[in-house]
Amino acid sequence: MFKKVLIVDDHDAISKSVQQVLTACKVKTTDVVQYCDDAFLKVKRAALDDVDYDLVITDLSFKKDHRNANFESGEDLIAALRRDFSQLPIIVYSMKDQLQKVRQLVNQYHVNAYVCKDRKGSIQLEEAIKTVAQKQRYLSPQVAQAVQQKNDLEIYDYDIQLLKLLSQGLSQDEISQNFKANGISPNSLSTIEKKINKLKDQFKANNAIHLVALVKDLGLI
Template sequence: MSKNLKILIVDDHQLIIDGIISSLKEIGDYEISSTTNCDAAFAKLKQEPFDILFTDLSFDNDTVSAKLNGGEDLIKAIQKEEIPVKIGVITAHSEINRIFNVIQNLKPLAYLLKTKCGATELNFAIQKMMSNDFYYTHEVHQKMIRRASINIQMDEVAIQILKELPNQSKISNLEGIIKKEDGTILKLRSIESKLANLRIDLNAVNNTDLILKAKELGIID
């Protein structure tokens, strides 16, 4: 790239920062700054312009006096202040629901996993980000596709069943509780058929596993 990009890295572990800086030096002559807490990062961004911000999500060194408790708070503050910086996430969080919520709600241009964050991955991410395009680590991209496909399959009846199932000792107890969109009661055979399809969709071995998978995916609380 012709422009000497200014990049700010935010992570509470200096070794992680050093590793990212080392990888960045392999791919470009960037002007790199770093900090280990979100309040300091936000202050830097308000004081001087940066092209790209890479931030972790969780910070172990947050204190009760911290105004911004983690990367998500930092991103929200940046967006609220409309600070013109392109935002990427570099984190160890690979849980599908965490990924989905961060990408859906905060819309970072990049979501990279620390285990995959080498020079090649960073180079791809920066190229995409500077073109106002999105770049997700392959594992993240695959999880987003799966989460989106599950969302499409989740109708109101499925959500009712998944929410109510943990409260009942027997599946037969769901008859009379689960209703169709028109308000009519769903028969037991239809409930059992729906459960069987849900186990297939979520790759669950039994109904207990089904509930765990649904919670992991953020389908139910």
């Protein structure tokens, strides 16, 4: 079992409950931080002092406040941790249940578990901790399908970028210009049209407005 765990969550009710779960799992040391920036510094400090954490449990969304944050979200923190501490196990504990989000975190950042904060959250978190302790991956049942099913709904950076610009009010022509200016290819107006069309098919959207509304609901952008 883990010996030294860092909990990253802005709400103390949550971090307390996580601490209880960890205590039940016989974890000796649990530290809590409320900001992603603090989390990264603490992990770094611990590594320098040769008292490394052997698990990080983190939320994804953090409220902004007076402090200006370097890492604004759990995703940012995870990206930084994976860059500098690639072997450090990470458990995500979040309200979000969009499959695309889970898929990204598992495939791109190789998080070791994804637990949905809901009615069964604490129980699933305990399972996750035990599973990850045995070097295995854990996903909450409601998001498990995110990775098993080979789905054609796979979305790529290009499409995400396209959808973002679309949602920011750029016309198809402007998106084409933008892509050309930023060296993103393909970038002809015709192809932009085609891509948007394909996405509309994929998401069964009636028009571009509908498409953007749908992908926003899915949390893709």
